[in-house]
Amino acid sequence: MALETWIGLRYLRAKKRSGFMSFISIISILGIALGVIALIVVMSVVNGFQKEIRGQLLNIAPHAIVGHMMGASENANWHDLQQRFDKQNGVIATAPFLSGQGLLANSGEVRGVQLTGILPEQEKKVVDYANKMVFGSFDALKEEEFGIVLGKGLAHILDVEPNSKVTVITPEGNVTPAGVVPRLKQFTVVGVVETGVDEADNTTALIHLADAQKLYRADDAVVALRLRLADPQNAPAVMQKVLPENERLTIWTQNWTDNNRSYFNAVEMEKRLLTLLLTCIIIVAVFNLVSSLVMAVNEKQADIAILRTLGLSPRGVMKIFVVQGMVAGILGTLTGLIFGLLLAWKIGVMIKWVEEQFGVHFVSSQVYFIDYLPSDIQAADVIGVVVISLTLSFLATLYPSWSAARTQPAEALRYE
Template structure:
């Protein structure tokens, strides 16, 4: 059965002609809490979506880990593969050579890192080859100086599949006229579109034999790219990857070597958003204080009558605590439902707005992605709901305590 205090607290929530304004203030409190919870769930879900999608697409292109000899004459990439053979954390490996170069075509010049790959081995460490719009790794034939570019890079250079692009290497040729840059024309045999601006506008692949010829390298300069079973745990895996005694001869680095700063920034941004949105929820919850204080002031005579009939101060406190808690719970419930709906459909809503405005609002060169991702993490939702309910209960304490301190004689003096 519902206790007397709970029944009275519920009754005070119902609107009457005399207390219509008070009920309106209560509705405003509910709406404020609901908006705060909805905004926090939506924003955190979008941040989680960016973090998840960018990391997922990055893992499909970037190596989870790389190893190589400090001294190029210490061995070949086949020797490197033997070092990690049988390691349960390594599910694939492929040799590579990488160095800087300039690509030029039609007066356009772009600086890139050209990566030489073995077409037969590269599929073990990357996944994007399945979605290549044109060409494929098999198009890279040794000795033909073929090249595959990111779609954005190819577009910027104004070259299409079947065309040629000039590669300028850092090391020049010494001639009687001085140092002359080394130029080599490559045939564009394919493009890659991954969806990440930095990769689509910087990816350049050629056959490992052609890269070796281009940079005048020996076979020992090739390193080994690794695909890990759990790329999220790459730093710990990389630290224990090499057998004892090999650490002085072989270097190893994981994907966090060049990308960790971005994900650290996203994680810090997520924490700061929690802090900011916490204060938004706090402001919304503080509306409960004014609502309950005004209710306590209006119900002074009713409180006095209840006290004279034997209801203890704790009972009075419970009445208004129930009222404030219910306002907080209702606001949190509405905010959670609408927040989850908005977070689940925020991408489609943005597309509709972009279609209405006739322009893109999310540019990949700024945000890494050209769409608005969303990923609902239930632990984050639970944290947000707990914070909202906790704040609602906390701010309810003072008005409830103030109501319990009401003296019946003082309240009824002017009645």
């Protein structure tokens, strides 16, 4: 062991006259540990929310959508689009759909919905919730039978039962001598689906594609395609490959990131701000570390002078206090790392236990899509926290060690 390292480690030990200094060192170590714990846990929870919500969105939302531009060729239809995109690399499956606004009425309740016409046998290939039926199935949607599948929440609001009737009201009205009246059509409830996301369960209303075309008086050119991608996380890049820019004059495209980009940007910004704020905990602890090192330098003036007289260079004196400060920083960082990883790993279980014991609920699925606290520990974030902590600890040692190196032996020993 180098002499400077050995002396620096000895200075960490508390003596009777330096107990207060040692207490400040312990506080700084605990402060660094607390900051590291907070950073690891918060970043893991934010990552968990991003991962879970992204997964929920990909379960209910199409990975990508393509359709013909308004005013495209008169012969344009969704069949040609499907033949083209079914052969593209990166596209697993496609399914046609027609979406329009409408109102559902039953038992005195009226709810606005996004009514979607689908082909059941193809729709099941592009969405994951087709097998999560409370009753009925997608296959019960048959052409000209005017059946409808509702989300679980919507079915509860409208108080419907199997084979009960709901009235669909579309904004496109019929022109009569008395004026424009809304177009009404009764549909039979043939199924209820549970997507797992409250917002979708409260607005989902599916009918057969042919019935939707009749209801909205739409031809095949208006029908678009849902695409299921092999790599939905990179949907923008995949769609750029399958549909280059020069071909987007007649075909429009949209992927799941377009509708949700602002949300994920907000979450990412929140993560950065939380990281910045929680880093302040480490900074405060580092100030305590600076204070303890300054006090150590003042207390060890005579020792420093003797070491300088015996031939220790100013650089060697600096190393002594750098070692002392860095050991404190490493101890705090290591302690925070261990407890931070353990807490981040079990944070969901701990929060659930608190909810059960005190009858409270911290995470609402109506707000966050999920009703539990997720955690996703990412190595890059953990390494970043460790680097920040060690870097700040090192910077905290520079001034005290530089001050110690400037000590003049004659001045320090004058009154000894």
